[in-house]
Amino acid sequence: MSILEELKWRGLVADCTDETELTKKISAPITLYCGFDPTADSLHVGNLVPLLALRRFQLLGHFPIAVAGGATGSIGDPSGKTQERQLLTKEILDRNIASVKVQLAKLLDFETKKNPARLVDNASWTQNISYLDFLRDIGKHFSVNQMVAKESVRARMEDREVGISYTEFSYMLLQAFDFMVLARDQNCELQIGGSDQWGNITAGIDLCRKKLGKTVFGLTLPLITNADGTKFGKTEAGAIWLDPKRTSVYKFYQFWINTDDRDVIRYLKFFTFLSREEIESLEKQHTENPGARIAHKALAKEVCHLIHGDNATVGVMLASDVLFGGSVEKISEEDFNEIAGEVPTKEIEKSKLDGAGIPLVELLVHAGLCQSKGQARKDIEGGGVNINNVREASATRSVTSNDLLFGKHILLRKGKKNYVVVTARRNGAA
């Protein structure tokens, strides 16, 4: 199966330039690139689709280049944004690039002899070019009339409230310049990106033709949407990040497990490397018995494995199985200690549990499950709070050492799926 067929089957082609030509081109290995702007110190699940697409190309023998946007990131892409962006400081940008590079490196293969991936920073060729040279060599090839017509710019021009700065307006030129440099120096012939990148990509294609007389291609990946109309990858608490320091592995796993039924098969295609046969088999099982959630589990396991590796995945799977398996009462001490590190955990000084103990409402706030004591009280009265998986209806209840499991832990739950393990530690211990 060619890469194009593969992507199409997965529903990963939103748009594509000259498909017939590209199909011919792609029958032999080609070099392609995708850019990632370091807007934060971690990528999030929304970046995953293009990143995994690069890898899909690599697996089928093509040469992927991941471009870290040191230059473009310092400008800010107006695509898909309704507001002018705050520019990042140089220090933040440097830090972001460093961490994003590490994440990019993890998902591509740089070691293989056959078609190793490359990672470059577009600052390396943008930094030393002078403004005048850029205007003369690159700017001359762009018509403002055309630029203004591009969706990303037009949307902002029509909104008199926010407008668009000259800086962001110029973003397109920088990205087009990237494509041209890569086409010229690395023989890169294809750029991929999210569907909001279409305008930037075609700008690059035009530039390559004018400047190099070369025909290059563009392919965009669809914007992922949830079946309920909400934005993919965002929860109330914020984005789901790839960095476990920002989004714990447990939360990451839970995010995928909680995928809407209607989305799960699509997401298996988007986010995993499972084969067509495997996914079709999962789809069959899912349709026959959605309650078993086999597809959800496969999705969560695969993506978690991809991002966080084997050990972490095994850990959170165990934790999730135990907590949601139905029989938390019968949990063994060994298992409990195992999962204590996986689910959100808070410590408390053991002495606070002595005697009368600590009011439950305070403990809930301390554990971060409730925003305020008043809210905690309401949650308890509404029947939403469980201690060691036993519903607690009394808002005046205190928690004491008697509630400790294995003399060490208290399992708090708010609602159906918000668990926190509170671990008692001896006074003075760190």
Added chain:
RNA sequence: GGUAGGUUACCCAAGUGGCCAACGGGGGCAGACUGUAAAUCUGCUGGCUUACGCCUUCAAUGGUUCGAAUCCAUUACCUACCA
């Protein structure tokens, strides 16, 4: 620059002197039903309090009043029409 109108909680939006911590909708949280779904139904949704209640909020500041989101003045921002 002129004139008219606006600024209310996470968002939209009612309220034009006391019955206002403030109608309604959305979102969120929780409960029931389930499968850690979806849909539906129910409760909650400023803080403190076991509770009576207390405290802080209706753009900002100052004022009138026994009493202000509501009236007056000033400031800031926004919208529309005119220049």
